Amino acid sequence: MPIEKRTSPRVPVSMKVQSNFEELIFGYARDISTSGISVSSEVVSSIDAIPSIGQTLTLSFKLPKQEHKITVVAKLVRVDLQEGQLPVLGLAYTDLQKESKKNIEAFVNQIQMSLFNK
8 A cells, every 4th residue: 555645635626737847738736725726737749848856846826716826836746647548647846826826725624524514
């Protein structure tokens, strides 16, 4: 059984994520926490176009039902490649503004409460 390395709880999410990485246009976030985000990449020109582990990217997104755009700097920590599926990139934030962290934290708490109350 793998050891969990995450430092904060994550919740499922579906939202568009964009990146500054020129060869990769991100698609949709699968889950999010106050320490990182998991993204299914929508358009990749080739497997070689996927960023390298350790590479730093700037991401921007809007949390569901929020108007404020969040921009974060994140390091690629994991790439999951499964045949017939979009690559999934695991990213850990390296620069997250206080206000953005508060917004993400409130969103995570809200989703956790809704999942708990089902």
